[in-house]
Amino acid sequence: MAAAGIIGTAVGVILLIVVAYVVVGATLTAAETMSNAQKDVTLQNQMRIGTAFTISDEIHNSSIIYANVTNTGTEIIRDFNHMDILVFDNESGDYRVCTYDKTGGGSPGSWYISNYYQDFIHPSELDPGEKFQFRINTQGTSPEWFQITSGNGVYASAFV
Numbered sequence: 001m002a003a004a005g006i007i008g009t010a011v012g013v014i015l016l017i018v019v020a021y022v023v024v025g026a027t028l029t030a031a032e033t034m035s036n037a038q039k040d041v042t043l044q045n046q047m048r049i050g051t052a053f054t055i056s057d058e059i060h061n062s063s064i065i066y067a068n069v070t071n072t073g074t075e076i077i078r079d080f081n082h083m084d085i086l087v088f089d090n091e092s093g094d095y096r097v098c099t100y101d102k103t104g105g106g107s108p109g110s111w112y113i114s115n116y117y118q119d120f121i122h123p124s125e126l127d128p129g130e131k132f133q134f135r136i137n138t139q140g141t142s143p144e145w146f147q148i149t150s151g152n153g154v155y156a157s158a159f160v
Contacts, residue, residue: 044152050075051154053126060143060160065136066114067158069126069148077126082151085111089140096139104135111136 052073059066065087071077085098101110115133116124126132136146147157 047075048152048154051150051152053156055156055158058158058160063138063141065143065160067134068131069134070131071126071128074128079151084149085136086147087138087143088145089142090144091142092140098136106137108137108139
């Protein structure tokens with residue numbers, strides 16, 4: 001009978017150790033997840049602060065807009081797939097989103113890089129101080145204003 005009490009106590013202690021191990025492990029995992037999330041948010045904000053660009057030499061011919069985009073920030077702009085261009089068409093009074101077309105097909109509602117100028121250091125990436133020419137194929141016939149928005153939320157706009 002005395003052995004049953006000892007065995008019961010031993011099983012209780014083992015269960016207590018297992019539960020404590022699970023609780024401590026879950027707490028450490030949650031703390032690590034929160035720490036990594038805070039680091040990611042900090043890095044994204046740091047990239048946003050370093051991103052800046054200007055638009056110059058805007059020319060439009062019917063439904064096509066040409067504009068030079070110069071990187072005036074400290075971050076390389078390379079994620080063109082996640083850049084959008086918002087165009088206001090004066091004739092229809094609508095805002096339309098133009099998405100990136102890497103092939104340069106020129107379909108309405110798309111844009112692509114028509115001139116990389118002197119892109120030597122990182123080919124096909126807009127380094128600080130470099131300039132690319134964007135060709136925007138609008139869906140309307142009389143674009144009046146457009147806004148280029150980078151993947152991290154930084155934007156610039158211009159009238160044409």
